[in-house]
Amino acid sequence: MKKSLNQLYGSPLPLVVRPLPPIIPHNPLSWIFWLWEYWFPEPEYNLYDGILHALVLPSETTFYVRIDNGSDINSLWSMGFFGKGTLSRSEPSWYTRTARRLGLQGGEQMTSEEVTAARREERKKFKMMRAQAEAEELARRKKLDEMKEVWAGQDSDSVSTLVDEESKLTSTGVASEAGDSKHELTRTLEESQPAQAAAVLVESSASPEVSGNHATVIRFEDQSIIDSNNKLIQQEYLQLMPQEAFFLSYGLGVLRITDHVTGKPLTSEELLTRFVSANPRFLSQYAVYHHYRSLGWCVRSGVKFGSELLLYKRGPPFSHAEFCIRILTSPGDEQHDWWWNTSIGRVVGGVKKGLVFCYVQGNDTENTAKILDASEGYSIKDILGSYQIREVVYRRWIATRNRD
Amino acid sequence: MSSRNFQRSVTTALDVMAIEDRVAENLVHQHLWTNLKSLNIRAAESNIVICTGVPPAKLHPDDYEISEEYVLPVRTEQNWTVHQWACVFDGIKEATNAEASPRRVVMAMVTEDSTIVYYFVNNGLIRPRKN
Numbered sequence: 001m002k003k004s005l006n007q008l009y010g011s012p013l014p015l016v017v018r019p020l021p022p023i024i025p026h027n028p029l030s031w032i033f034w035l036w037e038y039w040f041p042e043p044e045y046n047l048y049d050g051i052l053h054a055l056v057l058p059s060e061t062t063f064y065v066r067i068d069n070g071s072d073i074n075s076l077w078s079m080g081f082f083g084k085g086t087l088s089r090s091e092p093s094w095y096t097r098t099a100r101r102l103g104l105q106g107g108e109q110m111t112s113e114e115v116t117a118a119r120r121e122e123r124k125k126f127k128m129m130r131a132q133a134e135a136e137e138l139a140r141r142k143k144l145d146e147m148k149e150v151w152a153g154q155d156s157d158s159v160s161t162l163v164d165e166e167s168k169l170t171s172t173g174v175a176s177e178a179g180d181s182k183h184e185l186t187r188t189l190e191e192s193q194p195a196q197a198a199a200v201l202v203e204s205s206a207s208p209e210v211s212g213n214h215a216t217v218i219r220f221e222d223q224s225i226i227d228s229n230n231k232l233i234q235q236e237y238l239q240l241m242p243q244e245a246f247f248l249s250y251g252l253g254v255l256r257i258t259d260h261v262t263g264k265p266l267t268s269e270e271l272l273t274r275f276v277s278a279n280p281r282f283l284s285q286y287a288v289y290h291h292y293r294s295l296g297w298c299v300r301s302g303v304k305f306g307s308e309l310l311l312y313k314r315g316p317p318f319s320h321a322e323f324c325i326r327i328l329t330s331p332g333d334e335q336h337d338w339w340w341n342t343s344i345g346r347v348v349g350g351v352k353k354g355l356v357f358c359y360v361q362g363n364d365t366e367n368t369a370k371i372l373d374a375s376e377g378y379s380i381k382d383i384l385g386s387y388q389i390r391e392v393v394y395r396r397w398i399a400t401r402n403r404d
Numbered sequence: 405m406s407s408r409n410f411q412r413s414v415t416t417a418l419d420v421m422a423i424e425d426r427v428a429e430n431l432v433h434q435h436l437w438t439n440l441k442s443l444n445i446r447a448a449e450s451n452i453v454i455c456t457g458v459p460p461a462k463l464h465p466d467d468y469e470i471s472e473e474y475v476l477p478v479r480t481e482q483n484w485t486v487h488q489w490a491c492v493f494d495g496i497k498e499a500t501n502a503e504a505s506p507r508r509v510v511m512a513m514v515t516e517d518s519t520i521v522y523y524f525v526n527n528g529l530i531r532p533r534k535n
Contacts, residue, residue: 062479062516086518087434094433221432221440235433239518279481301517303480 005317012296012314014079014254063274065245065257067238076238081298081315082248083238089113090300090316094236098225103216104232112317241301242275242282243289250380251290268380269371276368283367284329284360287387292325306347307355323354323393329364345396355394362387424453427477427512430520436460443474445495448488453477454496455512463510464524466533475510476525484511493527 020037024030067073067083076082077091085092093111100107218226225233240248248255250268257266266274275282288309292299298312300321307324326344328336348355367383370376424442431437440457455475462470474496478484489509497505507530511523 064516064518084517084519087430098433219436219438221438225433235429241515241517244517301515301519303513303515303517303519303521 011079062278065240073238083240085236087236092236099232243286283364291389323356324348325356325358327358329360357392359390423477428455445499447491447495477512480515
């Protein structure tokens, strides 16, 4: 499993790096490779061969970059986990999911959303069974108490019968300790792994004959997404947030972004003008994004956990995110009170992630004005270089529980 | 009641996409809601477009049954006050000619990376769950 993940997502960034043989100073033969590469660089050495073509769409006051080409989507997702499928949790998987739901071609693979759904279904079943077991246990206890009350006034003989009765119940392990039966239930349920359930789901729905077992419901809403050849029409695309798009186009130089109105490719300066005009904090946010990407983290949006960014060690398929990043730009944001710290700390602590307060020092207002006022030339590198980043890890500490 | 159906296909929508279209599309194709319509309401001196639709399952375990929901599309950068929410509830009541305002509104927050986070905004206190 791990190995196949490594094969699938071997490259941490959408770049192809070709190793060269070691250079030996006193052996001119070993120079040849280097000189050859210098004079005749192969395109893939400088540029990732799928130059990405995207459209910038102003949506209200915000810009985002949209990628429709399937192979580009694939490369950007598998090499660094950039972007998000507009109709999926992260990796664009809407087509596969929907094709299976509608019994159409293209739904042969299992998606992560479906694995989660299968696991949730299992948990729901478990909770139902547990509730049932608890209700039964409660009823039994009540009955026993009633019996005890009835027999309380009678002779010792019947009391001992009652004790027998009770121990019998205990030995069969049906009732007695509620915890026992719960334990039992947990164990049996643990044996039926969600992964297995998921596998069964895939098997049963992979072939169209079997998928007939599940009644395929085609809603009124689905009619417009199936073409005349009974094929599903793709409705999903990959969306890059501005920081990701700017990192890929300016930072790595592997993404070419085209303006959707003029159809012309945008320069880094033109792109930056749009991003800063829509978001006065863009420069600070980009500085943080770039900072963590250059330190090797996989950086994604953290909105689901009340923070700006999430840091993954390698990426979502490998493990859960380790840190939530809250970006604080000076001076205003540093004045948050402790109530604020506490609330975000509890949210992040609840999902077992570390909370990082990331303080950015830099003058967004001045730099944004410089970028928007095109009359004066500026260097993106200098502007970004003027930003400083300090971080503080914030963790709730409980004296009785954190002794080690 | 001014309403229209969301019948637009995403693949052709290379022009500017309104926030309510984004939310409606997400509800229909990702969360499998049906019968999506838009409802123009007047709240706190501005015009707001609300999506209405029917989810495929109960949204909350305490719900009696599946019923039509009101979805308020917003952006993460916006700030919302209790007053504005109250106006939204009143605005829905007015726009639908209903006797009472809905007991809740689902707030759909659209973010830069296309994630939409949904939150319940209840009209006043609701009874806590029985345990």
